[in-house]
Amino acid sequence: MTTPTELLIVWCNCPDQTTATALASGLVKEKLAACVNVLPAVQSIYHWEDRLETATEVPLMIKTTVAAYSHLESWLQNQHPYTIPEIIAFPVTHGLPSYCNWVRAETIETQA
Structure with a gap:
């Protein structure tokens, strides 16, 4: 069973660097995430609408809490x-307690 103060890593792929940076900034500004890593581009291969697709995407690694999710x-x-x-x-x-506390403090407004 999870509690509202437990931490999550959220993964989200974006179509390009501009979108990834804008979404990352917005998540932090809105206090929905304490930190977002914009990672190097990756190649994704997947089925979409009955076709095999290949796309270059930019992943986000988002640090947040269960309460903010x-x-x-x-x-x-x-x-x-x-x-x-x-x-x-x-x-x-598991995580360094002081880092985990920082993530909680940075997302506190969404935990009300």
């Missing part, structure tokens, strides 16, 4: 240019 997901889905953006979350099971 629902709002983060909604905000990201509304801001993202993809019809169905990849938004998946992984629980953080």
Whole structure:
């Protein structure tokens, strides 16, 4: 069972660097995430609308809390240019306590 103060890493791919940077900045400004890493471009291969697709995408690694996740997901889905953006979350099971506390403090406004 998770608690609202537990941490999550959220993964989201973007179509390009400009979109990734804008989404990352928005998530931090809105206090939905404490930090977002904009990672180097990756090649994605997937099925979409009955076709095999290949695309270059820019991944985001988003640090947030369970309490902020629902709002983060909604905000990201509304801001993202993809019809169905990849938004998946992984629980953080261990971490440096002072870093984890910082993430909680930076997302505190969404935990009310």
